[in-house]
Amino acid sequence: MTDHDNEQNSGERRYWLDDPRNVNKIVWALVVVCFGLFFADGFYAKHGLFSVEHLFAFYALFGFVMCVCLVLIAKWMRTFLMRPEDHYEPDD
């Protein structure tokens, strides 16, 4: 813990994630894994009880599209729901 504190105080230590190139590496790794998962859909037997589950890469597409929709709708909701932080504070 002491070493750790010293490092913090000196402010010298660079962490692996501080380098934007390393962050890019993680993003590319995610893209590669997603690519693999997308095509993995052709290599197992599907037993889903709903017909939609049998669409190619249904879960992948559903996850991506719905998350984008979620964020964009939530962002739009801000336009009429967002208030200043002290909105509910009493006036006095």
Place this chain on the structure above:
Amino acid sequence: MIDFSPGLILIFGAALVPFLHGKARCIFMLTLPLIGLILVFTLEPGAYAKIPLLGFELTTMRVDRLANIFGMIFFTAAALTVLYTLHDRDPLQQVAALIYSGSAVSAVYAGDLITLFVFWEISAVASVFLIWARRTERAYRAGMRYLIIQVGSGVFLLAGALFQAAETGSIAFDQFELGSLGTTLIFIGFGIKCAFPLLHNWLQDAYPEATVGGTVWLSVFTTKLAVYALARGFAGTEILIWIGAVMAVFPIFFAVIENDLRRVLAYSLNNQLGFMVVGIGVGSQLALNGAVAYAFCNILFEGLLFMAMGAVLFRAGTVKGSELGGLYKSMPWSAGFCIVGAASISAFPLFSGFISKSLILTALSEEGYLIPWLLLLFASAGVFHHAGIKIPFFAFFAHDSGIRVKEAPWNMLAAMAITAVLCVVIGLWPSQFYTLLPYPVDYQPYTTEHVINQYQLLLFSALAFTWLVRTGLYPPEMRSVNLDFDVTYRTGLPLLTAAFVRTFGPIDQGARRAMLRLFRTIVNHIYRHHGPEGALARSVGAGSMVFWVVAMLAGYLVISLTSF
């Protein structure tokens, strides 16, 4: 085996807490829930500790598998939270937390509605002190709102119990049928505590205002007690599927744009309850097992996330996403445990969320409910988005806020570590965990198809998040509050009251003035005739009486004389 409700161990234990100091108090508080946990394993199914009351018989201890699994997780969570809050020497919080958790356990073991009501209300009243213990004006007001709503839910329960007793002659807490007035009132009482849509806002309002440890305590008991009550009373009630599906979906939108990370978790908790409520609504053995298993696992991973955010609040003094970032450098262990909680709540394979949530989704598809199933799938992706990614990302990673603090105290780390291990152990060995569930389980979560599908759903959600953040489409964390349904009673109700006063105030005053005038006129009139100077009240002397008698007789004489 004991023959009293095991929650009483915590409730009566709480009374001794203020008399102990230092280490003795710590050890005592840690021992109480552990004794309770051991006792749960010794309990034999049956009804015990019966008390006669006004012609009814209260069953203060009904033991079966459903009650036991909740008893087990409640005691475990109590032990972990005591450990988490060990550094905090505030006796008010310690006593309140033990009474609160003890009454939640006793409510779980209640065999009749009156016993349930009593512990339901004790838990409501005790828990508000965990909010008030923050000792700020803001927390006081949030606590007041919380208390009114929680006690209100108990009032619905009691009213329902009385109607139920009048209709059926029984106060037993068993499976109910929705339809009669009594059961409807009970259903609403449970629904308020379970944060059904539009009845939910007390949760997001109050939980983030509690103390560091208080929020962890609150996240465990109140809503899960309601889940238990619904599972006991309304299993297989179809409307719950739809209520639960809506509950699972709408809070995730709010969670995405919320800045206070403990409030994000409160929205996430609401969404998680939705999954459990759907499971209860489906009502098959698989679905009920799923709902109970998910409640069990959720208490651990949601508690873990609240613990991690509590540690951040404790050290950094804030949990606002707009002010945090880069804390993994100062609090690496907390960040690690938070990620385990995030992976569990997102239902990554090998973590507890995966092996419990699957039971609900499978049960739903077995019964053929396509739309609720799609909604829950969306909610699963959404929960990964806001609880799985957003929480650790904005607190511990994102842009470096420059905040440098100490790692969380050892007791917080120990509590988080044990909880994290439990999340992983349950995820790795589900079959052992399944043996605790109320019904026998014949289910294999780890199939190639299921694991790939889950990874597809989650990693493509992560891909969406990454894409949105990198393109700048992701809404930034901003210092703000978002209006939710609570605007109706925090702003709407006062406005309505003001409008009411404005409209009816003049009418009321006019009516009062008119009444006053009328009254005065009547009084004046009476005074004139009956007052001291009034003709009818004047006192008359004996002489004048004689005079009038003589005058009358004289008049009579005159009339008699003239008539002849």
